[in-house]
Amino acid sequence: MNAGDGPHSYVQNSSYQRGVLDVAKPVIEEEIAxxxxxxxxxxxxxxxxxxxxxxxxxxxxxxxITEAINQKYKSPKITSENLExxxxFNDVITNDFDTLFRSLPPNIHYHAAAVPGDFHGRLLPEYxxxxxxxxxxxxxxxxxxxxVADSGSPAWNKGxxxxxxxxxxVCDAYLDQFEKDIELFLESRAVEMVSGGLMALSVPAVPDFWNPESEYTIPSDVNLLGSCLLDMARxxxxxxxKVDSFNLPYYFPTPEQLKTILNKNQSFTIERLEILNNPGKHTLTTINARAAFFRAVHERLITDHFGSExxxxxxxxxxxxxxxxxxFVHPDNDKSTVILAVLKRKHN
Ligand SMILES: C[S@@+](CC[C@H](N)C(=O)[O-])C[C@H]1O[C@@H](n2cnc3c(N)ncnc32)[C@H](O)[C@@H]1O
Structure with a gap:
């Protein structure tokens, strides 16, 4: 993600992602309660x-999350004063943690710490x-x-x-990698989490990938960006x-695909799986805003491969x-959705 808080930064161009929280809030509160x-x-x-x-x-x-937990455990014995x-805050080691800590809201009621590293592996102590x-x-x-990057493979993603x-x-190769990675994430959290603890995961998704009606989603928009790279090469x-050897490392599952993967895990139960329509898409009403949203997310990967010029x-x-x-201009045409999965660590 683009660092800092300048015009191309993630801070200034992530209202789309912010929208998810508005629809996830009541579900998270209810599940905590x-x-x-x-x-x-x-x-x-x-x-x-x-x-x-x-x-x-x-x-x-x-x-x-903290307000919902305080609310749940409000009792004469346990108060927000003695529940600390x-x-x-986890992200990759190259994340701009400086901006994060400089932007911490004043008077927060928690101890904040950074945990840099890959969330597909262990990051926190057991239980x-x-x-x-x-x-x-x-x-x-x-x-x-x-x-996908192998010219001799049927999954070569040329152009x-x-x-x-x-x-x-190509889709199958991406799904396969997504499944392996989600399993790694869950295995690591299974060791770190206490029994009865909850996990709320919002994952960007596509409704039904093979249905032409869901043609326009974020992945198809990203391929439009790819076609611009091809034009520049030509x-x-x-x-x-250079374009053939550039592929982005992410995958938007369908709800069915994600559910199947989550169900395979033995350490968590699925408490809730909701498909949410992200109101954040209505914040991208201009071409400039939509392009800035994509730029804030992809700039670093693109410049690492093609150069900043x-x-x-x-x-x-x-x-x-x-x-x-x-x-591409009308936010409602974007059929991308968000899956909110609430999982509970099983009691041992
Ligand atoms: C699109 S941003 C979402 C940020 C924030 N959660 C939000 O809703 O705005 C995705 C974040 O995930 C981080 N990320 C991606 N892969 C990661 C990994 N393996 N370990 C830790 N963080 C990762 C990225 O660096 C990026 O900051």
Whole structure:
């Protein structure tokens, strides 16, 4: 994600992701009230946000979670004064944690700490975590599936930068990697979480990938960006092979796909699986806003591969393509959704 808080930063261009919390809030509150089931409530309650970025969407989520927990455990014996919260903000080691800590809201009622590292592995001590949260982050894969970058494989994704409906082998390779990565995430959290602890995961999704009616989703929009890279290659700005070897490492599952993967895990029960229509999409009402949203998320990956000198030209081209296609201009045409899964760590 783009660091800092300048015009191209994630801070300034992530209202789309912020929208998820508005629809997830009542579900999270209800699940905490009815399903959080921790025996021997500790004095120190630990919460972690996996994939927090620069924090500005994380802080309101943590506030909702801590308030709901305080509400649940309000009793003469336990009060918010003696129930202390520790909040661990996790993201990759290259994340802009400086901006996160500089933006922490004043008068927070928790101890804040950073836990840098890959959330597909262990990050916290055994049986220490009471509530795990992750929003709009689990789509990121540990790596681009190997077959997708292999010119000898039927899953070679020549000329595209993400899977698309017309290439089944590519889709299968991405889904396979997504499944492996979600399993790693769950295995790690299973060790870290206490019995009865809850996990709320919001994952960007597509309704039914093979249905032409759901043609326009974020992945198809990203492939439009890929077609701009191809245009630039054809104009001689760089070699076409450079586009062939560039693939983005993320996958948006369908609800069925995610449910199947979550159900395979033995350590958690699925308490809730909701398909939410993200109101955040209505914040991207102009071509500029939509392009800025994509730029804030993809700029670093693109410049690492193609060099920073191409980025302004690429997004100019992209905005022209968006403007030429009425389907991309209206937020309601975007059929991407969000799955909110609430899982509970089983009692041993
Ligand atoms: C689109 S941002 C979402 C940020 C925030 N949760 C929100 O809702 O705005 C996804 C975040 O996940 C982080 N991320 C991706 N893969 C990760 C991994 N393996 N371990 C930790 N963080 C990861 C990215 O660095 C990025 O900050």
């Amino acid at each position: 009815t399903k959080l089931d921790i025996k021997n409530l500790p004095n120190r309650f630990c919460i972690a946000d996996f994939g927090c970025s620069t924090g500005h969407n994380s802080f309101p989520a943590i506030q909702i 919260f520790s909040v661990f 220490s975590l009471h509530f795990a949260y992750s929003s709009w982050s689990l789509q990121w894969l540990t790596a681009v599936p190997e077959a 595209k930068i993400l899977y698309s409906r017309d290439r089944k082998e 104009k001689g700005r760089f070699n076409e092979a 191409i980025i302004d030209e690429l997004f100019e081209l992209y905005m022209n393509k968006l403007a030429a296609s009425p389907v």
